[in-house]
Each structure stands twice: as C-alpha cells, then as structure tokens.
Amino acid sequence: MELKKNPKVEILMATYNGENYIEEQIESLFNQTYTNWNLLIRDDGSKDRTIEIVKKLEKQYPSKIKLLRDNKGGLRAKDNFLELLRNSKENYIMFCDQDDIWLPNKIELTLNKMLEIEDGPTLIHTDLKVVDKNLNIIANSFWKFQNLNPNRKTYNYLIVQNNITGCTMMLNRKLVNLSKGDFPNGTMHDWIISIIASISGKIAYVSEQTVLYRQHPFNQIGATKISISYIKLKIKNLKEDSIRQISQVKDIIDSLENIEVKNRDEIEEFITIKTKNIWLQKKWIFRKKFLKNGILKKIIHWIYF
Structure with a gap:
C-alpha cells in the first residue's frame, strides 16, 4: 500500500521497569513497512535496566530514538504519556507501550486511514491480538474478547465505556493541541483523548489487528476476560x-x-x-x-x- 504523502510519524513510549520486553518492542518498530518515524521515550523512574537499554539504543540510532530528560520524577502511566504528548513536535502522533509487539503494517495502515479521512481533530485506532507473555495467542481480536463495538464512537458511548486502546491510537496535531492539559487523576490518557475527539473532532478505525497486546503480571492496564x-x-x-x-x-x-x-x-x-x-x-x-x-x-x- 503506497501512501500519497510521506509525513514523519512521532511515536511516544512511556517506560517503567520494562527491561524484559522493551528491546523486542523497539525491534518491531524497526520492522515497520513505513519507515519515516522517530521514537520519543520518557522513563518514569525505572529501577531495572530500562534506562541503560534506552540509552544504548539512543546512541546506536540517534536519528530515530530520543530519550526525554527532565526532572519531573515518577508521573505514573497517564501523566507520563501526557508529558510525552506535550513534548511532541510532529503532525502525527502514536502511543507505544513498552511490552507489546507492533505488527509490520501498523503505522502504514493507520496513517493511510488518517490521510484518507482527516478533517479537523482526528483520531484513528485499530483492533489488537491478545497474547500471553510468550506471545501465544489468547484472542485473535481484542474487540471480540472484550465485547467492544468500535462503531460506538460518539461521546455518549465513550463517556461510559471507552473502546479505544491507547497503544493503537494515531492523533493528528489538531487533536494533540486539545489534549495536552492537566486532566483529573484516576483517568487514562486514551479515555481522555477519546472523549475529546468525540466531542470536538472525528474518530475512525481500522478493523485489522495491528498489535500483539502482551498480557503479563506487570501490566499497568490489560485485557480482562468478563466473568x-x-x-x-x-x-x-x-x-x-x-x-x-x-x-x-x-x-x-x-x-x-x-x-x-x-x-x-x-x-x-x-x-x-x-x-x-x-x-x-x-x-x-x-x-x-x-x-x-x-x-x-x-x-x-x-x-x-
């Protein structure tokens, strides 16, 4: 699939004690069919080798990977991602968890949809495959696994049940500019941004699964089977x-x-x-x-x- 444009995509990765999986995740970014991207990482005070790994990769790939250095300490997942968002510079932004695997056409599919329908503040998202810590398939569709309907994308549905997963999102700059505020505790960045997109802009989705959504004992947020x-x-x-x-x-x-x-x-x-x-x-x-x-x-x- 050839894109009509070739814009830079900025990927934002919030890390915390991610030494077990982060190199494998970053390798999956280098395996993307769309190559015009850069990766901005902010660590939230890891106690393991995460920073050491990131600095090594930053040195190895200085044109692709940058570690955001600040004195703000541990912010927790939502504010770590929002801090990255405030420091982003490109017109198209994607969120990336440290422990997943991106399937090779993730950026290309999402960006192509964005360029096709973009109009004002715009959000694109996709389905995921749910996998265990060893990447064995638990569910081929996260949406079916959680009984989520991506067509329910108006604010009245999203306010009571978010069906948009942060690690599948792409935002354009107009939506980013609305989503950089100080938001309430107890909320996740993907829910906040989904609501903002639903009440001020446009939401669309790609039905393909583009992420291996890894479930392990240290997930900040994960897939929960209904019981x-x-x-x-x-x-x-x-x-x-x-x-x-x-x-x-x-x-x-x-x-x-x-x-x-x-x-x-x-x-x-x-x-x-x-x-x-x-x-x-x-x-x-x-x-x-x-x-x-x-x-x-x-x-x-x-x-x-």
Whole structure:
C-alpha cells in the first residue's frame, strides 16, 4: 500500500521497569513497512535496566530514538504519556507501550486511514491480538474478547465505556493541541483523548489487528476476560465509579471551555444527572443512550449507575 504523502510519524513510549520486553518492542518498530518515524521515550523512574537499554539504543540510532530528560520524577502511566504528548513536535502522533509487539503494517495502515479521512481533530485506532507473555495467542481480536463495538464512537458511548486502546491510537496535531492539559487523576490518557475527539473532532478505525497486546503480571492496564466475579466487582463499585466519572468528564469539558464542543448542553446535563430524581436519571440515561455495549452490561449499568 503506497501512501500519497510521506509525513514523519512521532511515536511516544512511556517506560517503567520494562527491561524484559522493551528491546523486542523497539525491534518491531524497526520492522515497520513505513519507515519515516522517530521514537520519543520518557522513563518514569525505572529501577531495572530500562534506562541503560534506552540509552544504548539512543546512541546506536540517534536519528530515530530520543530519550526525554527532565526532572519531573515518577508521573505514573497517564501523566507520563501526557508529558510525552506535550513534548511532541510532529503532525502525527502514536502511543507505544513498552511490552507489546507492533505488527509490520501498523503505522502504514493507520496513517493511510488518517490521510484518507482527516478533517479537523482526528483520531484513528485499530483492533489488537491478545497474547500471553510468550506471545501465544489468547484472542485473535481484542474487540471480540472484550465485547467492544468500535462503531460506538460518539461521546455518549465513550463517556461510559471507552473502546479505544491507547497503544493503537494515531492523533493528528489538531487533536494533540486539545489534549495536552492537566486532566483529573484516576483517568487514562486514551479515555481522555477519546472523549475529546468525540466531542470536538472525528474518530475512525481500522478493523485489522495491528498489535500483539502482551498480557503479563506487570501490566499497568490489560485485557480482562468478563466473568461472574468481575461483574460482581463492577456492580459493587459502579455507584462510586459513576460519581467519579461524572467529575472527570466535567474536568475534561472545563478544559475545553473556549473550544467548539458538539452537544455541549447535553454533556453538561449528564454532568448534573445526579441532581435529578432517581427515575428521571434512569429515563434520561436510557433516552440519551449513555449505555455500555452488550445486553448484560447495559442492564447492569442502567440499574446501578
């Protein structure tokens, strides 16, 4: 697949104690069919050999790899990625986890879709293959494994259930410029950016799996198979989670105060939903479709939100 343009793609990798897998991941970047990329890495205070490995590769490939050096210390995963985003310079940005493997056509497929549909702030994402620590396949489709529907890409769906995985994202510069703020604790960068894209721009996807999404005991975030115990835990925490979620959405909307936001009035009504009578809450949520994917998840969310 030949691209009409050849723009530089900037890959952002947040690292922390990644010595076991990081070299294999970076090797998969060098195996990409699209080669006009550079890699910006920020480490979050690793206690293992991660920094040593990164500095060795930076020295070996100075035109491709750069380590971001600052005095900000450990920021944790979300703010590590957002700090990288604030220091990015190119028009097209991708996030990269330290422990996955990118399949060879990942950049090419994603960039081609971006250049095809880009219009204002734009986000492209893809499916993934779920693998174990030795890269044995657990599930050929992360979307099917988690019962996610990538066509549910409007803000009302994404606010209650993010279906966009950070390590598959590509953002254009207009979306990056909206996504560099100080956002609330307890949220991940991919959910924040997905919501911003849904209310101020455009989201599209590539249905192919482009990442081997490695599951191991030290994942910051991973793929969780739905089970009875998982559902019970979610039900137990849903009330508290919904209050925190509303607060987080308010912070995101407030950060876009001077930006044109689609359906701002409806989102602000969602932010005040807990002030309504309980039955008016449920009626409004159902009517406006602030509901998760899948019948069981929908029912649980509607009852316990």
